[in-house]
Amino acid sequence: MDQSLSLPGKIWILFSTFFRIGTFTIGGGYAMLPLIEREFVTNRKWVTQEEMIDILAIVQSLPGIIAVNASIFIGYEVGGILGAVIATIGLLISPIFIITGFAYLYINVQDMEVLQGLFVGVRSGVTALILLAGIRLGKKVLKGGFAWAVAAASLIAVAVFDVHAGLMILSAAVLGFVIYGLILRGRMS
Amino acid sequence: MIFLQLIWTFFRIGILGFGGGYVIIPLLSSEIARNQWLTSQEFADIVAVSQMTPGPIGVNAATFIGIRTAGFLGGLTATVGMILPSLILVVITAHMMQKFKESIVVQSILKGIRPAVIGLIAYAVLFFASMSVFSGSLADGSFSVEIRGAVIFTAVLMLSIKTRLHPIGAIALSAGLGMALFTLF
Incomplete structure (x- = not known):
């Protein structure tokens, strides 16, 4: 973690970064992964790649909205409870005002072809961005047969058998605890 | 109230x-x-x-x-x-x-969770792709590629690999391309 910044400096960066993430993320959840990764892992180095993966796992296993949970988690790590609140406010300002506009103007988006194009365009681009982020994080994590097997099993469970992502993470947690915490305990230390 | x-x-x-x-x-x-x-x-x-x-x-x-x-x-x-x-x-x-964080219990749990998250990211890629790059499913033969989406996907993929394009730039580009392609074709 960067120690050179004062707390107000960090809080401001949290606010402005999550403001950008909230403004440019359409579709929520995983769509903001590439942005968070670029800002906090690559540029600021406040979060390591492993921590990024851990945060993704934790925020999905808890109730609530993934993007909001991520802003609270990162905000808390950087600036305590104030950081958590400010990061979340930053994330939600743009969406709240944009939605307010739509709600009061009674715009019927389903009739707007331009918006449909924007929607599909952004989704297509975001698909590429998540793919690249997944490859970068995967390189870090997928070392050895066990890791590949767990990754493949979780993809198949969620995509084919409709298993809830939270349940998948819980199963992997139990598996990790049994294998690394109990069976291979001696080898880890 | x-x-x-x-x-x-x-x-x-x-x-x-x-x-x-x-x-x-x-x-x-x-x-x-x-x-x-x-x-x-x-x-x-x-x-x-x-x-x-x-x-x-x-x-x-x-x-x-x-x-x-x-x-x-x-x-x-x-x-x-x-x-x-x-x-x-x-x-x-x-x-x-x-x-x-440093305890063996938490560390071993995290070691199990991390690869599962990579699997979930792979699923997110498929999920987003199924609403833009392709539609339908292979299982019932309704699968079809959305050409305009595939073009944008490829453009963003190539640009992000070759340059240090910021994700916000990539999203703005995708939005612009989407509006242009869907209005023109």
């Missing part, structure tokens, strides 16, 4: 909604039907707007529903109600993580 009703309803949805937007929408749907806040057509419109505008789908839907039932303050009330459980639970979890 409508504000108390909103905060309580959305607080409950915030607690029950594990996994974000696509879990929260069915929960919202049943609450709205029960309270008779909106017609089903209005609700469908709200879901469409929530998906197409920036921000988390669940928050967008909560804000929209709050506004339609009790104005702008209603929108804020619903949103605060929904994120309050998250604020409490995530702060507690983040605090515990800081405290026990």
Whole structure:
């Protein structure tokens, strides 16, 4: 973690970064992964790649909205409870005002072809961005047969058998605890 | 009183909604039907707007529903109600993580979880692709490639690999290309 910044400096960066993430993320959840990764892992180095993966796992296993949970988690790590609140406010300002506009103007988006194009365009681009982020994080994590097997099993469970992502993470947690915490305990230390 | 009703309803949805937007929408749907806040057509419109505008789908839907039932303050009330459980639970979890991060139990759990998350990211790629780059499914033969989406996907992929294009730049480019391609073709 960067120690050179004062707390107000960090809080401001949290606010402005999550403001950008909230403004440019359409579709929520995983769509903001590439942005968070670029800002906090690559540029600021406040979060390591492993921590990024851990945060993704934790925020999905808890109730609530993934993007909001991520802003609270990162905000808390950087600036305590104030950081958590400010990061979340930053994330939600743009969406709240944009939605307010739509709600009061009674715009019927389903009739707007331009918006449909924007929607599909952004989704297509975001698909590429998540793919690249997944490859970068995967390189870090997928070392050895066990890791590949767990990754493949979780993809198949969620995509084919409709298993809830939270349940998948819980199963992997139990598996990790049994294998690394109990069976291979001696080898880890 | 409508504000108390909103905060309580959305607080409950915030607690029950594990996994974000696509879990929260069915929960919202049943609450709205029960309270008779909106017609089903209005609700469908709200879901469409929530998906197409920036921000988390669940928050967008909560804000929209709050506004339609009790104005702008209603929108804020619903949103605060929904994120309050998250604020409490995530702060507690983040605090515990800081405290026990180095313990063997937490480390071994994380070693199990990390590869599973990579699998979930792969699923997210498929999920987003199925709403843009292709449609239908291979299983029933309804699979088809959306050429315009595939063009944008390839362009963003290549540009991101070759240059240090910021994700925001990539998203703006995708939006512009999407509007252009879908208006022209």
